[in-house]
Amino acid sequence: MQTHEIRERFTNHFLAAGHSVVPSASLILEDPDLLFVNAGMVPFKPYFLGQQNPPFPSGKATSIQKCVRTLDIEEVGVTTRHNTFFQMAGNFSFGQYFKEGAITHAWTLLTDPIDQGGYGLDPERLWVTVYLDDDEAAEIWETKIGVPTERIQRLGMEDNYWSMGVPGPCGPCSEIYYDRGPEHGADGGPAVDDTRYMEIWNLVFMGKERGEGTGKDSFEIVGDLPKKNIDTGLGIERVACLLQGVDNVYETDLLRPVIDAAQELTGATYQGDGPDAVRFRVIADHSRTGMMLILDGVTPSNEGRGYILRRLLRRIVRSARLLGATGETLEKLMNVVMDTMTPSYPEIAENRERISRVSVVEERAFLKTLESGTHRFDEAASSILASGSTHFSGEEAFALHDTYGFPIDLTLEMAAEAGLEVDRAAFDAAMSEQRARAKADNKAKKHGHADESVYREWVDNHPTEFIGFSELSADAKVLGLVSHGRSITEAKEGEDVEVILDVSPLYAESGGQLGDRGRIISGTTVLEVNDVQKIGKRLWVHKAKVASGGLDLGQTVTAEVDPDWRHGAKQAHTGTHLIHAALRQVLGPTAVQAGSLNRPGYLRFDFNYTEQLTREQLAEIATIANQAVDDDMPVNTIETSLDEARKLGAMALFGENYGSKVRVVEIGGPFSMELCGGTHVEHSSQIGPIAILGESSVGSGARRIEAYSGMNSFRYFSKEAALAANLATWFKAPTEELPDRVSQLSEKLRDAAKQIASLRREQVLANSGKLLDDAEHVGDFTLLTRRIPDGVTSNNLRALASDLRGNLHGRPAVVVLVSVDGDDKVPFVVSATKEAVDLGVNSGDLVKQLAAHLDGRGGGKPDMAQGSGSNIAGLDDAFASVRADLVSR
Structure with a gap:
């Protein structure tokens, strides 16, 4: 059973049981405690904590949540059960069903036959654990479900009691395990061997409230919650192992194709255990996690989420190099990951180009780092060996890391190959000293001063x-x-x-x-x-x-001071305050400043917000800001203590460190009040007009507005007015009618384009019978390969291929059509009759062969698939590859 079907069965099971289906939240949530969502219940925390009422009419929900855990990146691949990215399927009840309901739902899905929508697991191989004194859960498992007493084990708080690590909801757990057989470990149930007995589902009975304390078992239970809630989690990847009959998560349909691609790229073989096997698993795991992070908007950087992504991508490149790869690898690996994950996450298709571009740029930068570092290593190693020593100093290893960004594990690997031994203790000591210096040096680096x-x-x-x-x-x-x-x-x-x-x-x-x-x-x-x-x-x-x-x-x-410079700077800086105030009116209090740049006549304002602003929102912000200019509001400054400033309602911005005395800039009373040490005009009217140029993204959860102020705005508006006047002359219409005229012209052009496309399609379809005359016999198959006249779209190609396939029904036949559209793209389609599919032909595989020769990509179903490329020069080779494939069958 493929992973996407496992997901669908889970969702359908709980949908039928009256649960609201909740889409996965982004891996990035506005949670100050988390870099990434790391558990299926995280998006539901406000409901469990009582901060918000659940928006689900039934009081029940189900989701399959994307999760990332990166605390132990170095351990990835050492074990075969854990991934940095995983999918947690969960069902949640907010004051509705409790223990019996949760247990029944889980058992039914796991053990119901496949033809009844279940997973079809053998109930005789399922074991359960409950909390030490949870007699109620044990009784349900034994009497209601029928699990024998000997397969119900009781464990302590370390294993079977859940809380969020802070005062709040908590409760005992019941976990479901699958016995993989004696070849995987010792008898005795999960209490004895949790490798043989694989945990697949955790049921949390959230009915208690915990107090202060540390660790998993050193806190007091202070009482009952007003409502008893259910939070459960099923590991999609682990269930996939069982239903696909493989030993570990790296052999499933989502990760094994990545390992296969890595074998092609490196020439190495994935087998058994050892360093090479770990590297293959690192490549597979990190490729998927990296792709999902980029999908959700993370880009490589040197801090926070971006740093985690950079580490993951560079560990992939590093592992591939150690396995024998000599060129770029990430693009192919990412394409494989995107192919495997798209059935579950269709939004990947719209982001393929961006994901590929981000990973390729990062790899190329890192390869340059590796090249320079390798040269430095070779020089040092030669010198050491020439002296008769085998000692590679920790200081030299640190210099490679610090100056060239060369990873220590790569230095260790290369040193071992050269017969050298790295002084790891000295390297670690140098790293510790660097961390101690980092904070002291940081400020100097910001100011560009060496000292x-x-x-x-x-x-x-x-x-x-x-x-x-x-x-x-x-x-x-x-x-x-x-x-x-x-x-x-x-x-x-x-x-x-x-x-x-x-x-x-x-x-x-x-x-x-x-x-x-x-x-x-x-x-x-x-x-x-x-x-x-x-x-x-x-x-x-x-x-x-x-x-x-x-x-x-x-x-x-x-x-x-240059008075013109100061005047323009004051206009821009005060204008920034107006933009900020207007933003908060339009978007709400969560749109908080995250950075700015002000110079004469120009302002750039960054703010925390997760969505692109609409044209209407931008227009409203511009209107509010310019209305404040027109209102000629007084701009006052007050020097006071930080506490008094806060009492006044002044905003303190993005983590600034303020002294005991602060400067409050107040514009128009309640309209704007911020802590600010900049220079400002005396009245808002002195800012002059504010022209918003646009809005864009500057990273995950951050947006940017750029605008002109003063005379720069006047010049901008004048230029726009001149452009409108020229268009009005060209269209021979008043400027106020220009939008309608442009819209009408655009509509006419679209209609004309549709008519042309329709005529081309009709022309091609009319000649479809003649195309069949060009069909050839290749082995046991009828094959039609044809370049269709340029300008035919992919949709028309698909329709023509379908029509031709219909004329060839009753015999094993394959139709391959290629064209060049108006944007110099090369669309291509492969269609196969049922008889050809029965003989093993897969149109999706043939499309990928075409894509390799046409510099493109594609995919689809066995009977119909399509793609797009950019290199029509490879057409003959592409057709030849299809012929060769059919001949070999």
Whole structure:
């Protein structure tokens, strides 16, 4: 029984029992405790915790939830029962049925005959466990279900009591195990050997409430829940092992094809145990998990979910290389995974190109890392061997890891092959030291400074006095000059220098607002300031170029802000506040700022939100923001304590670290109130018009709005108006009629395209009889291969292939049609009569052969399959491959 059928039977079983079918949630939920959904009940937590009422009229639900657990990535493949990605089928009751209902539902599905919708498992091979004192569950199993007493075992809290690890719902469990036979282990039931006796279903009787405590068994049961709930989970992959007659999850229909593809790519053979077998299993497991993560919007990065994905993808590449692969592997592996998973997750089909692109880009980047690291390893190994030693130092292994991103396990493998022994203890020590340095170095890296110690004296004893909120010019003294990380005493004409002043009116970059531009002058000396950065939150570092004259330490100067720059920056920054307020009005309080960039005339605003905004939402946001501009709201600033600011209702943004005194920017009373240290206009009308340019995704759960402010908005609107005027002239219609005119023209073009397609189809179908004259006899089959005139769509090809197949019924025949559509794509279709299918022909397999020659992909059923490629030059070879296939039968 294929895995997708196992899923369907589970869903149908509980649908028939009155459960609401709930689609799988994304692997990424807004849960601060989880990187990924790791259990089937996670999406239902708010209902079990009483935070929300279940939205299911029956009070019962069922789902097959995507899950990922990555705590022990290194252990993947060592055992053959666990995967990082798995599918947890569950049924849930919220105050409806309890122990007897849950047990009956589970037993019926497991043991009912296959022709009655069940899994057909032998009840004599099923064992159950219950909690130590759960006499009620034991009684149900024995008297209601008929499980012999000797196959009911009682286990303690470690095994048979469930909670979420925190105060809240909990309850005893009953688990169902399948006896795989004496060849898999010792007699005695799951209490003796949980390898022979495989757990397949866990029933949680959630009727109690737990108190504080740690671990699985060191907490107090404080009482009963108001309602008794049921949370059960059946492992789809484990049931697939049993129903497909294989020993482990890697032999099932979802993962074995990936291992087979890995064998083709590497030339190695998957058999038995040992390092090679583990690597094959790593490839299979991680390929599927990586694909599902990319499907749900995760992209490789160096932190959080993206880092987990990067580790998975790189472990695939690394394992394939160790097995003998020499080229790229991820595209083929991902295609195989997508083929196996699409029947259960149809949305994969729409995301194939994106999934493939993300994985290929990551692999190519990592292969460059491996290439450079391998070269460095070879040099080091040669030097060590030439000296007569076999000791590969931990420091050298760490340098490979730190400088080249070379994985330690690959270093260990290559060293062993070269007869060298790596000092792993020294490597681990170096890694620990690096982690200790990471936090200290992080801040310096953000500011682009190799070492901040050069600024320490000024940070501690001479912090900058910023007067830029009220002044655009100030007399100041040069306290320090820095060049290339060193303190200097003078800067000459043409040199770049960092200038530290005792007083400055120039704003230092923070809160998303770029640093001011301006000048530092003294007599004939002029320095153009192109950036201002803040060190230690106390010191302003003016990055400047000496345009004329020279500057000496201790010199008195005048620092001036470029007024046009500041005006534009204030407009953009204040406009960001209006956009934020408008967003929250339209989308609700969950749309919180996650980052911003403000420069004169332009703003970029990132916010946490999981869905693309509609045109109507964007228009409403723009209207609210510009209405706030037109209302000429006063912009006030208040300096107060953080606690007082919070009492006022001011928003603190995305994890900023605020001091004891904060600056609250309030616009129009309740319209907007945020903690912000930036520069702002005095009245909202001074922002000028705000032109929203668009909205896009910047990662999983994060969106971005870009907009112009002030004169940039005016220029943008003017350009748009000129474009509309030109179109109005071309269409000879008023601008307000343009949408209708464009729509009418588009409709006419679509109709014309449909008519052309219809005429082509009719023409091709009219000539279908003549096409049969070209059929040839290949072995026991009739074969028709034909390139159809260009411009015929895939739908028309399919209709023609179906028509031709109908004319060939009664004999084993195969029809192969190929065309080139208007977008230079190469659609192709394979159709086989029933007689051909009975002789073993599979159109889906033949389509994949065509795809290999036409640089495309495809799939389908045995009697009809289709695909699309991009290389018509491979047509002759594609047809030849089909002929060869039929001849061989």
